[in-house]
Amino acid sequence: MREFRWEDLPQVRAVWDTAGPGIHLDSSDEAEGLRRKWEHDPDLFLVAQADTQIIGVVLAGFDGRRAIVYHLAVLEAWRRRGIGRRLMIELESRLRARGCPKSYLIATPDNQVALAFYRDLGWEVMDMVLMGKRFT
Numbered sequence: 001m002r003e004f005r006w007e008d009l010p011q012v013r014a015v016w017d018t019a020g021p022g023i024h025l026d027s028s029d030e031a032e033g034l035r036r037k038w039e040h041d042p043d044l045f046l047v048a049q050a051d052t053q054i055i056g057v058v059l060a061g062f063d064g065r066r067a068i069v070y071h072l073a074v075l076e077a078w079r080r081r082g083i084g085r086r087l088m089i090e091l092e093s094r095l096r097a098r099g100c101p102k103s104y105l106i107a108t109p110d111n112q113v114a115l116a117f118y119r120d121l122g123w124e125v126m127d128m129v130l131m132g133k134r135f136t
């Protein structure tokens, strides 16, 4: 497990592109948006690597008060071996070290695997409505 490097981008995209319906990518996940995110929080953009292959990825943003975790995915062939858990534990530990008291993440209600996964790590479903607005 290590921090993302720019040359990982094609493999990271491949992990997301093959992850299934739980990963929702949009225009901010194109190269320019990801570069801006990476430059903002390089320590919160993590990959899991086996030999030369990127097999898992997760990223988070921290604004000084709250964090949001995004785009956790593990290649299907590598699932259920504790890789997702290790990525999250490392990310959470980095957030704590930066003084982050609380984090959110978004999962769709039909993503039962992700919900079971996050519950197992102590995350709780919050009774709220997520709202969004596009500026571009």
Ligand SMILES: CC(C)(COP(=O)(O)OP(=O)(O)OC[C@H]1O[C@@H](n2cnc3c(N)ncnc32)[C@H](O)[C@@H]1OP(=O)(O)O)[C@@H](O)C(=O)NCCC(=O)NCCS
Residues within 6 Å of the ligand: 019, 020, 021, 022, 023, 071, 072, 073, 074, 075, 078, 079, 080, 081, 082, 083, 084, 085, 086, 106, 107, 108, 111, 113, 114, 116, 117, 118, 120
């Ligand atoms: C969610 C995801 C990242 C989990 O990664 P993973 O490496 O397979 O997870 P782990 O092996 O670390 O699992 C840790 C625990 O989570 C739970 N869990 C993981 N997969 C599960 C499944 N398919 N069914 C039920 N519980 C599951 C279990 O409690 C598991 O512990 P155990 O194996 O000791 O029983 C992976 O399934 C994935 O990439 N899914 C597609 C992308 C996605 O939906 N991401 C979430 C976006 S919000």
